[in-house]
Amino acid sequence: MPLPHAAPWLHAVPLEGYAHDLHAALRQRPRSISPKYFYDDAGSALFERICELPEYYPTRTELALLRSHAAEMAALMGEAVQLIEYGAGALRKVRLLLDALSAPHSFVPVDISGPHLLAACRALQAEHASLAIQPVVADFTRPHDLPARPQRGQRVGFFPGSSIGNFSPDQALEFLRMAAQELRGGALLIGVDLVKDPAVLHAAYNDAQGVTAAFNLNVLARAQRELGAELDPAGFAHSAFYNAPLQRIEMHLQSRGRQQIRLDQRVYEFEDGETLHTEHSHKFSVAGFQTLAARAGFKAGPVWQDAREWFALLWLQAPAA
Template identity: 50%
Template structure:
């Protein structure tokens, strides 16, 4: 069994055996899941991408001022290249771009397209779990580094996990490096509910696709049609929660393990924490980063922060 599949199997068995049951959100992003997420970013209800693109477009020059000449740009969880293109257009003096993503298929596709559109820019893709420490290409060793982590992905971590991720990124990028991070802001529960419960049902398909992947890749006996998507805003925790809820009592079998589900029992698949700029700056500071600047869209839905490593 391939190492990635072994890890996937172990995480699924551990998560379904936990109480309450859970699955890591990084396993959303196989080829089908990545395509569905791209569809989500185009939805009217999903404000995140639209608001962040507004920030990156309006403040590209200001953001670029925090990036030293000759830097290597490292994007954590690169996915589709829509947002990075906003920065690449504003940063003509980069010496390299390192997209890092767990989705091998999407990574290769986007790297090829960027190499075609920016032929003078070396592109060094890394297929790995970006939430852990990893080695940068040898060609990037002597260049200043800038990280890029757009979207609301930082909110998918528990706060202590977000702090750990930022500390790992500081170690990967090195002292004095910059980090451009997108952070979703607190807003009305109605706006948040609509964003994660779109009328077209694409977010539901995205959530349920994880079960399809488990069945296909792990040869598990699990029926995705026996579950439904459920997302809600937890006001006390300041986070959206996504769950897969069993629509009937059933037993799921994975690699010789059996997991009982009661009717209405859920698998917790994702959190998306929302921050104020001040609370995020405090979290980043605990991980060794100083906030140099931050920007928001006109409606105050999203924010982008320029951090500097003081580790």
């Protein structure tokens, strides 16, 4: 079914941006590329499979918190709220909030994967016929336009999944500062993955079915499909491990020997064992994250954690409008 509120807010994500960033990643040492390039249609579908894996605890833990506390969260949001979801994806978690809200003004999901987002919005619209859904296809970490603020209710951001952990500390602070300005007079509800036993973390990123490995390798498969890169995906192995001093999981694509990647007539050499760093996922303490958010202008509010203290949802009050 069509989304009558969608069209004015769609923004194309240029393919040349991927080519530019991949060239930059392959030129530098050590080699590293943003995890946002995981999320084409194939990558988004693989991530949805990851969320269902028995080893991958974050999704089911956060969903349980939302089921238990959505009414409390909705009460803080109030009536006529404009709910902004950053990195919206399949819109699974936000349904629990929307079901608990009283007469929301609108829902604005922001995601870089346009077809995946719009398909999810069509399904959501079928469930909430009266809800104004205004999807924004954009890189939410960069400047982007949003629909006008509601005249009566507040604007609240929702950033689940501990995706903030994919940023470097500087990038996380930059995003929080941007969100603090974008959400002035409102708040941010954000999910963060907490520091825990490294064995639990290792299993979550090295699942027995190999879905996370396929998700990681999709970065190279996407370069072949979209950019015409000449490479052998089978020549690279998925590598994920917990870097304890930096309190983060790191994901890499490790070369299984000496080989080349050709992109736009340029040749990039890989030595045996050399890696392309594709993602890191920082783990936090509640107090540590609240301190980071305070540097961006937020004030700490309620916190919801599971009994094992593996995951937390934090309410952060944005600066006054």
